[in-house]
Amino acid sequence: MNEKIKKLKEIIDGTDNLVFFGGAGVSTESGIPDFRSTDGLYSQKYDFPPETIVSHTFFMKRNKDFFDFYKDKMMALDAKPNAAHYKLAEWTGFTRWQEVRMY
Numbered sequence: 001m002n003e004k005i006k007k008l009k010e011i012i013d014g015t016d017n018l019v020f021f022g023g024a025g026v027s028t029e030s031g032i033p034d035f036r037s038t039d040g041l042y043s044q045k046y047d048f049p050p051e052t053i054v055s056h057t058f059f060m061k062r063n064k065d066f067f068d069f070y071k072d073k074m075m076a077l078d079a080k081p082n083a084a085h086y087k088l089a090e091w092t093g094f095t096r097w098q099e100v101r102m103y
Contacts (some may be wrong), residue, residue, distance in 0.1 A: 018091075026084045032076040041073060 001009075012018060024034035035041045041050040046069070052058055054074070059066045081089075 020088065020091075022084070022088075026082075027079070029082045030076075030079045030085070032079045033073065044073075 024032075024036070028034050028037070033040060035050060037043070046053065048058065048065075050069075050073075053066060053069045
C-alpha cells in the first residue's frame with residue numbers, strides 16, 4: 001500500500017469526526033452524468049439551462065418538459081455503485097459517525 005494512502009488510513013481510523021467532500025466525480029465513475037464535463041449537461045443545447053429545468057418552478061409550469069428532460073438526461077438506470085459509494089456506505093454504519101450528507 002502506498003505510504004500516503006497508509007497514512008490517510010491511519011488518520012481516518014484514528015478519528016471520531018470526519019468530513020467527506022465529494023462532487024460529481026464520485027458518481028461519474030458509475031456512469032451518472034455530471035453537469036460541467038465536456039459531455040456534461042451544461043455543454044448541451046436546451047431551450048432552458050439545466051438548473052432551470054430541474055427547478056420546482058419549471059416543474060410546476062412546464063411539467064411535460066420537466067419530465068422529458070428528467071427521463072432523457074437525469075435517469076441513469078444502468079449505474080452501479082463504485083468503490084467510493086461502498087466506502088461511504090460502510091462509514092455510515094459506524095457509530096462514531098453522527099451524520100453523512102450527500103448533496
